[in-house]
Amino acid sequence: xxxxxxxxxxxxxxxxxxxxxxxxxxxxxxxxxxxxxxxxxxxxxxxxxxxxxxxxxxxxxxxxxxxxxxxxxxxxxxxxxxxxxxxxxxxxxxxxxxxxxxxxxxxxxxxxxxxxxxxxxxxxxxxxxxxxxxxxxxxxxxxxxxxxxxxxxxxxxxxxxxxxxxxxxxxxxxxxxxxxxxxxxxxxxxxxxxxxxxxxxxxxxxxxxxxxxxxxxxxxxxxxxxxxxxxxxxxxxxxxxxxxxxxxxxxxxxxxxxxxxxxxxxxxxxxxxxxxxxxxxxxxxxxxxxxxxxxxxxxxxxxxxxxxxxxxxxxxxxxxxxxxxxxxxxxxxxxxxxxxxxxxxxxxxxxxxxxxxxxxxxxxxxxxxxxxxxxxxxxxx
Amino acid sequence: xxxxxxxxxxxxxxxxxxxxxxxxxxxxxxxxxxxxxxxxxxxxxxxxxxxxxxxxxxxxxxxxxxxxxxxxxxxxxxxxxxxxxxxxxxxxxxxxxxxxxxxxxxxxxxxxxxxxxxxxxxxxxxxxxxxxxxxxxxxxxxxxxxxxxxxxxxxxxxxxxxxxxxxxxxxxxxxxxxxxxxxxxxxxxxxxxxxxxxxxxxxxxxxxxxxxxxxxxxxxxxxxxxxxxxxxxxxxxxxxxxxxxxxxxxxxxxxxxxxxxxxxxxxxxxxxxxxxxxxxxxxxxxxxxxxxxxxxxxxxxxxxxxxxxxxxxxxxxxxxxxxxxxxxxxxxxxxxxxxxxxxxxxxxxxxxxxxxxxxxxxxxxxxxxxxxxxxxxxxxxxxxxxxxxxxxxxxxxxxxxxxxxxxxxxxxxxxxxxxxxxxxxxxxxxxxxxxxxxxxxxxxxxxxxxxxxxxx
Numbered sequence: 001x002x003x004x005x006x007x008x009x010x011x012x013x014x015x016x017x018x019x020x021x022x023x024x025x026x027x028x029x030x031x032x033x034x035x036x037x038x039x040x041x042x043x044x045x046x047x048x049x050x051x052x053x054x055x056x057x058x059x060x061x062x063x064x065x066x067x068x069x070x071x072x073x074x075x076x077x078x079x080x081x082x083x084x085x086x087x088x089x090x091x092x093x094x095x096x097x098x099x100x101x102x103x104x105x106x107x108x109x110x111x112x113x114x115x116x117x118x119x120x121x122x123x124x125x126x127x128x129x130x131x132x133x134x135x136x137x138x139x140x141x142x143x144x145x146x147x148x149x150x151x152x153x154x155x156x157x158x159x160x161x162x163x164x165x166x167x168x169x170x171x172x173x174x175x176x177x178x179x180x181x182x183x184x185x186x187x188x189x190x191x192x193x194x195x196x197x198x199x200x201x202x203x204x205x206x207x208x209x210x211x212x213x214x215x216x217x218x219x220x221x222x223x224x225x226x227x228x229x230x231x232x233x234x235x236x237x238x239x240x241x242x243x244x245x246x247x248x249x250x251x252x253x254x255x256x257x258x259x260x261x262x263x264x265x266x267x268x269x270x271x272x273x274x275x276x277x278x279x280x281x282x283x284x285x286x287x288x289x290x291x292x293x294x295x296x297x298x299x300x301x302x303x304x305x306x307x308x309x310x311x312x313x314x315x316x317x318x319x320x321x322x323x324x325x326x327x328x329x330x331x332x333x334x335x336x337x338x339x340x341x342x343x344x345x346x347x348x349x350x351x352x353x354x355x356x357x358x359x360x361x362x363x364x365x366x367x368x369x370x371x372x373x374x375x376x377x378x379x380x381x
Numbered sequence: 382x383x384x385x386x387x388x389x390x391x392x393x394x395x396x397x398x399x400x401x402x403x404x405x406x407x408x409x410x411x412x413x414x415x416x417x418x419x420x421x422x423x424x425x426x427x428x429x430x431x432x433x434x435x436x437x438x439x440x441x442x443x444x445x446x447x448x449x450x451x452x453x454x455x456x457x458x459x460x461x462x463x464x465x466x467x468x469x470x471x472x473x474x475x476x477x478x479x480x481x482x483x484x485x486x487x488x489x490x491x492x493x494x495x496x497x498x499x500x501x502x503x504x505x506x507x508x509x510x511x512x513x514x515x516x517x518x519x520x521x522x523x524x525x526x527x528x529x530x531x532x533x534x535x536x537x538x539x540x541x542x543x544x545x546x547x548x549x550x551x552x553x554x555x556x557x558x559x560x561x562x563x564x565x566x567x568x569x570x571x572x573x574x575x576x577x578x579x580x581x582x583x584x585x586x587x588x589x590x591x592x593x594x595x596x597x598x599x600x601x602x603x604x605x606x607x608x609x610x611x612x613x614x615x616x617x618x619x620x621x622x623x624x625x626x627x628x629x630x631x632x633x634x635x636x637x638x639x640x641x642x643x644x645x646x647x648x649x650x651x652x653x654x655x656x657x658x659x660x661x662x663x664x665x666x667x668x669x670x671x672x673x674x675x676x677x678x679x680x681x682x683x684x685x686x687x688x689x690x691x692x693x694x695x696x697x698x699x700x701x702x703x704x705x706x707x708x709x710x711x712x713x714x715x716x717x718x719x720x721x722x723x724x725x726x727x728x729x730x731x732x733x734x735x736x737x738x739x740x741x742x743x744x745x746x747x748x749x750x751x752x753x754x755x756x757x758x759x760x761x762x763x764x765x766x767x768x769x770x771x772x773x774x775x776x777x778x779x780x781x782x783x784x785x786x787x788x789x790x791x792x793x794x795x796x797x798x799x800x801x802x803x804x805x806x807x808x809x810x811x812x813x814x815x816x817x818x819x820x821x822x823x824x825x826x827x828x829x830x831x832x833x834x835x836x837x
Binding site for chain 1: 431
């Protein structure tokens with residue numbers, strides 16, 4: 001096996017394909033990349049037995065073949081190399097990678113050892129805009145549970161309808177929801193799958209980092225037996241398993257209407273929460289929000305409090321536009337900061353009912369389907 | 382034949398043919414989903430966690446597996462691989478309500494407040510004649526810290542709820558006013574912090590930690606005994622806090638007057654505030670405690686069981702809970718209904734036996750037997766080293782196991798003075814806390830006394 005490839009192309013393909021590498025694997029082959037070269041192109045493949053990533057890029061082939069070698073070593077080496085053409089050659093059991101002035105010999109493992117990646121024989125294909133998809137994932141997937149205690153909650157529920165896709169993620173304390181349009185789907189499609197949050201975030205990351213055309217379409221293929229999903233755009237392919245089981249009935253917990261609503265500048269709100277978080281860190285991350293109408297005058301204020309026995313306390317407020325009677329509610333500040341960090345609106349809406357009902361955060365645009373629900377913390381007063 | 386057994390057989394011979402990491406990676410999560418017997422051949426359906434594993438096993442290992450299957454299980458078995466998660470995994474996800482709609486219970490995780498258990502509240506404190514005064518005082522202080530009784534001191538033997546009350550006060554205040562600074566510490570922590578501050582020359586920060594709080598709760602102050610300079614520090618802390626109208630609450634295992642080696646001025650400060658006694662609960666109260674605990678744990682117990690457990694546990698609430706736990710464990714382990722007799726036999730046997738057989742006589746004879754001396758020797762004025770130790774063990778056991786007064790013990794060991802007895806008991810306590818061999822020896826004597834061997 002022997003081929004030549006520009007450093008930039010090789011490096012980019014490696015950075016994509018190394019996404020699924022398992023660094024601490026029992027089996028050394030899982031921290032390797034499979035590189036296969038055909039007449040015109042080179043394919044790099046990695047898998048961690050839950051997901052697989054594949055990147056294809058053209059190259060000048062001299063001898064076709066397949067090889068596997070340690071992904072981390074190879075990508076680190078290639079990214080450090082100067083621009084120019086790289087010669088990749090298999091000599092005995094080693095791969096020799098060289099360019100002007102640099103040369104590396106890396107041990108390989110036989111390509112037969114590399115796990116087979118399951119293919120989707122029959123499935124449903126749905127197409128949607130890459131940019132819209134990536135943004136939706138970034139605003140939803142962070143809400144999924146981190147711990148494996150309830151496996152189903154570590155995933156993002158994706159419901160594909162005839163012209164829309166809705167995504168939901170929750171960890172039991174907060175919930176993120178958004179709906180996006182689908183550009184192309186078979187008639188009468190109605191599929192519900194739960195994609196691991198980590199996998200779908202990886203996809204979004206790869207896509208945003210390698211987006212070439214604003215209007216590019218992402219093709220999603222879901223296998224008929226609902227155990228695997230494949231994302232494909234251009235020369236990048238990402239495969240993931242799906243999480244089995246039934247996603248809890250999340251609509252039930254969303255209040256149908258809220259009694260108090262404020263419009264806030266996102267930056268200002270984030271600032272208030274961050275200031276309070278300094279004092280809340282040592283007292284269970286609890287901050288209190290108080291919304292009230294200014295007595296006698298016009299307008300209203302939002303005040304954010306926090307305190308910790310040894311650290312001290314803080315009290316910060318801003319003027320706001322409020323509709324409703326106001327009230328007091330306490331949250332874990334991390335949840336607030338996380339949702340604010342994924343929103344790119346300048347103005348956000350915050351809605352609540354009573355101190356023990358969930359609060360809701362939505363974006364500036366009324367038509368934006370995104371909303372985020374946070375459960376409050378009980379405070380006796 | 383059982384499908385899982387067949388698969389296990391296959392796996393065990395497979396294990397010898399591939400590397401262990403390979404085996405672990407690909408086969409460790411597999412299990413048999415179904416074993417179908419058909420006239421021409423049997424189908425063994427094996428499930429894997431996900432498609433990646435299944436695909437790999439099917440493409441790479443199927444030939445090897447069929448070969449093994451033929452060798453070990455005969456020709457008529459076909460193995461089929463599918464993807465499925467384990468049954469019980471699915472159950473778990475279905476059963477639990479995910480988004481309960483109930484807000485998170487807020488619990489403080491402050492560095493210092495951390496030690497306060499949010500479950501210790503006034504609501505779940507069972508009130509009775511033995512702790513009425515203490516409870517009312519605690520309530521009063523929680524509603525008006527620094528105002529009514531300052532300092533407030535609870536005393537009572539172990540397990541009667543001193544710590545519970547202390548923490549209930551702080552929880553109550555924390556819930557009411559989120560801004561108040563509360564510091565809960567055990568006396569041991571106070572002492573350690575003080576010593577540390579001396580060593581690191583950080584007295585200023587130590588003082589600011591303990592003197593700039595609105596409420597200081599100090600548990601187990603009997604440990605101040607003998608620590609003179611810590612007592613001084615505590616005395617000044619107490620003065621500064623109470624003079625500026627901030628509340629100090631302490632707990633101790635005996636009345637401040639009975640605290641040994643505590644400076645007079647400290648004792649008088651305590652006496653100047655309110656000293657509330659918490660006694661051991663009476664039967665009705667014990668039953669109430671048990672019922673409250675059952676409710677907390679969401680279980681129902683028959684009234685006669687509750688009454689029996691209440692009767693048979695002699696100590697405070699902690700001991701009652703211990704008894705309850707063992708009864709519950711027993712109920713969980715044994716199928717069907719348990720009679721009181723069963724509970725008596727299984728749970729309290731050890732308890733009752735060990736305490737019932739100890740008498741002064743059995744202890745004396747056990748000591749004699751163990752040290753190979755006569756009971757006259759114990760009473761004699763001789764101060765031979767071996768005799769002295771034996772006498773100390775005797776005094777210690779009489780004091781600790783039977784709770785005799787120092788004077789009584791003095792009588793029993795040949796009319797010695799009660800201060801001699803105090804000294805000796807303290808000395809041996811110190812010895813056995815440092816010397817494992819001596820400790821074993823004391824335990825062995827105790828064991829002989831309990832068995833009653835010594836009398837024969």
